[in-house]
Amino acid sequence: MTDQIPTARQEGKRATRARDVVEHLTRAIHERRLGPGMKLSEDEVGEIFGVSRTIVRAALQQLAHDSLVAIEPHRGAFVAQPTVREAREVFEARALLEPRTARSAALRATPRDIGLLKRHMDQEHEALAAGQNGLALRLSGQFHLEIARIADQATIEGFIAQLVSRSSLVIALYWRRPQAMCESHAHHALMRAMEDRDGDRAEEVMKGHLLDLLSLLDLQDPVPVPQSLKEALTGR
């Protein structure tokens, strides 16, 4: 109760605070402040956010449903540690969903959409230039989500959102290169294809992009980085 997160969005639409906790935790995972295997104690999380365990439990169960955290009965919740097999599955699923979605997006994109994508990519570059790798990684994932949104397929967008989230964990565990994102080129090429309304090219670029990502993963387990939970959540 001493120092808690600034209540997130108090102008929020709904009173349900579980959503806030989910958002904070998800963002922390995306930015790699929360690493795979880290324990998420209900009491601890509840104190940090200033909510009771009821809320925390709901949030954790929701995250577990997206395979972002693993709940072990009578043991607790932990940030998920995708196995090699799961890592492969995630990218195979993305390879199945995203190329065709990129095609649809390219065919449907309005000039406004293109503008938003450009702004998004600028932010990505800024974060990268500023050395904020965590932020850059999260923005990079959001780029893929934006494309699904442009394709106007809410259901598929939900699936991709889940897969992008899990990809963060996969990258945290299996990424070799210290240089975080060399993939800006791919995003740029994708955007140009969409600008040209070239569905074929967009699909092909996305396919290659995902294959690149997968090929850059080393399917051995590097050391996880268990750090303090509180520091990860409060230390912006």
Next chain:
Amino acid sequence: MTDQIPTARQEGKRATRARDVVEHLTRAIHERRLGPGMKLSEDEVGEIFGVSRTIVRAALQQLAHDSLVAIEPHRGAFVAQPTVREAREVFEARALLEPRTARSAALRATPRDIGLLKRHMDQEHEALAAGQNGLALRLSGQFHLEIARIADQATIEGFIAQLVSRSSLVIALYWRRPQAMCESHAHHALMRAMEDRDGDRAEEVMKGHLLDLLSLLDLQDPVPVPQSLKEALTGR
């Protein structure tokens, strides 16, 4: 507390009873004992299953995450009523996922898998012959799930499971023909393609099968069938 469901599987692996409630409700929806729009009062569900609202809430939130129920704040939980747009999205997503999954399954299927599929299809026929349309519908959905399982893609299997579930609701709302399942032929053809290890044919058959289903939907809203909750859940 007077008459409650027989506690489902008491040999179950885990103590979490929320999973039981989810399973029961899901099955009820699949078999169309619970129709779109039906209210799921927390107290009522809790009494029927002999659990507290805590459990019921967890179950309902899980179902909401799969878009099987819609939770309206301060109003309650209702069996979802997919809009025309959602209906289309569900089948578009299935068309994206299932054909390629069927191809993988055909290439990986063992004789044991084929045997299980055959038995499954027999059950489907039996249910249909016995006039148990609800059961037949559920088994028909499980057939698709079995294929994803054979393809050995747990992640994609999860997505398909969700889509198949939602398809039940879509069918309940937008199906015209009184004859429930004329699609047994498609399942049969699919199985033969898998028996022949013919990935191309399996993919093609699945694609056509899903297009058939979509074309049989009439995207106008027929009357929903609101009935008693308790009767739907206890009256096996």
Next chain:
DNA sequence: GCAGACCTGATCGTATACAATCTGCGATGA
């Protein structure tokens, strides 16, 4: 007679309390 405000009953959102279970440490004996 009708429209709008008020009240009431019911239902949900959240917090807290209690019971069940697990983990870790220390005592005990070989």
Next chain:
DNA sequence: TCATCGCAGATTGTATACGATCAGGTCTGC
């Protein structure tokens, strides 16, 4: 010294209690 047993603390699973919010009906004033 090492392995095993048992207890204490901590953490999770579930139930219940209380406050907040909303839908529907009733009553009053025009």
